Every structure is written in structure tokens, then in C-alpha cells.
Amino acid sequence: xxxxxxxxxxxxxxxxxxxxxxxxxxxxxxxxxxxxxxxxxxxxxxxxxxxxxxxxxxxxxxxxxxxxxxxxxxxxxxxxxxxxxxxxxxxxxxxxxxxxxxxxxxxxxxxxxxxxxxxxxxxxxxxxxxxxxxxxxxxxxxxxxxxxxxxxxxxxxxxxxxxxxxxxxxxxxxxxxxxxxxxxxxxxxxxxxxxx
Numbered sequence: 680x681x682x683x684x685x686x687x688x689x690x691x692x693x694x695x696x697x698x699x700x701x702x703x704x705x706x707x708x709x710x711x712x713x714x715x716x717x718x719x720x721x722x723x724x725x726x727x728x729x730x731x732x733x734x735x736x737x738x739x740x741x742x743x744x745x746x747x748x749x750x751x752x753x754x755x756x757x758x759x760x761x762x763x764x765x766x767x768x769x770x771x772x773x774x775x776x777x778x779x780x781x782x783x784x785x786x787x788x789x790x791x792x793x794x795x796x797x798x799x800x801x802x803x804x805x806x807x808x809x810x811x812x813x814x815x816x817x818x819x820x821x822x823x824x825x826x827x828x829x830x831x832x833x834x835x836x837x838x839x840x841x842x843x844x845x846x847x848x849x850x851x852x853x854x855x856x857x858x859x860x861x862x863x864x865x866x867x868x869x870x871x872x873x874x875x
Contacts, residue, residue: 689806691794
């Protein structure tokens with residue numbers, strides 16, 4: 680089994696010494712740099728770079744620079760995806776976002792982790808577990824999402840939160856580590872916001 684196959688199968692693998700994985704990350708970083716350098720000058724070309732990088736995109740999406748990922752091919756975004764400045768996705772495992780996902784500045788989605796024992800960690804071993812985000816999810820600024828997390832539809836993740844466990848649909852969570860603040864119910868959906 681190759682190191683890439685181990686990575687994609689959520690097994691312990693050598694991330695730092697495998698030539699194929701190193702070359703894939705180099706290709707990805709080159710495309711990310713190109714994206715970040717041209718974003719404001721040529722939106723059409725910038726969007727084509729994201730489509731080269733990601734496994735799947737919707738028709739409408741916007742990712743402000745600076746954006747970085749490790750491989751790109753493990754990322755899927757739905758329709759009407761928006762990410763503000765400084766998004767980082769460490770996509771050693773699959774990271775999927777549903778429709779209408781909004782991400783505030785300085786957020787990170789990290790599928791990779793390292794063994795707790797020093798010997799294997801110092802040899803460059805790591806593991807990766809997926810992150811799955813449902814539809815209509817909003818992430819406040821400076822949120823970190825850790826490996827092996829699923830976030831349900833209509834959830835809101837408050838600014839500065841560290842998401843280390845699953846988040847139920849229709850839930851507001853906050854903190855480090857996250858705690859449920861409240862369920863998002865009909866009163867929020869029915870509330871009238873006067874914007875005049």
C-alpha cells in the first residue's frame with residue numbers, strides 16, 4: 680500500500696518522506712500561490728485555478744486570498760460557498776462543504792494529526808480523518824475545525840471556537856473546546872430584521 684493510499688484510508692502514513700506526496704503538495708502550493716497572486720486582477724482565472732485544485736465546486740463560489748491547502752483534490756464545496764480572508768484547509772482527508780456555507784476570516788479546517796508518541800511523530804508519521812460540513816453553516820472568525828468532525832445543517836460556530844467534536848444541526852456552539860449554547864429554533868427563523 681502506498682503512502683497516499685494509507686493517507687486516503689485514514690491509516691498512519693509517512694507524510695514527510697514520500698516523494699509522491701511531496702510532489703503533490705508542491706503542485707498544490709504552486710497553484711495556491713498563483714491563485715493568491717492574481718485573485719483581484721483576474722477573477723475568471725482565479726476561479727479556474729480553484730476548479731483545478733478542488734475535487735468538486737458549485738457554480739457560484741468566492742474564496743478571498745490568502746487561501747492555502749495541501750492537496751486540493753480532497754476538497755468539495757457546494758453551491759454559494761463563501762470564504763473570507765486567510766482560509767486554510769489541510770486536506771489530507773476529505774473535507775466537504777454543503778451549500779450556502781459562509782466562513783469568516785482566519786479559519787482553519789485541519790484533517791491531519793500526529794501520533795502522541797515521540798518516536799513515530801519524529802519520523803514524520805501522521806494520520807488524517809475527514810471533516811464534513813452540512814448546508815447553511817456559518818463559521819465566525821478564527822474558528823478551528825479538527826479531524827473527524829461532522830457539522831450538521833444550519834449550525835452556527837461562534838468566533839474563536841475550536842470544534843473538536845460533532846455539531847448537531849440547528850445548533851449554536853462556542854468555546855474552546857466547543858459547548859452547545861442553544862438550539863436554533865423557529866424564533867430565529869421568524870424574527871423580523873428591520874434593515875432600514
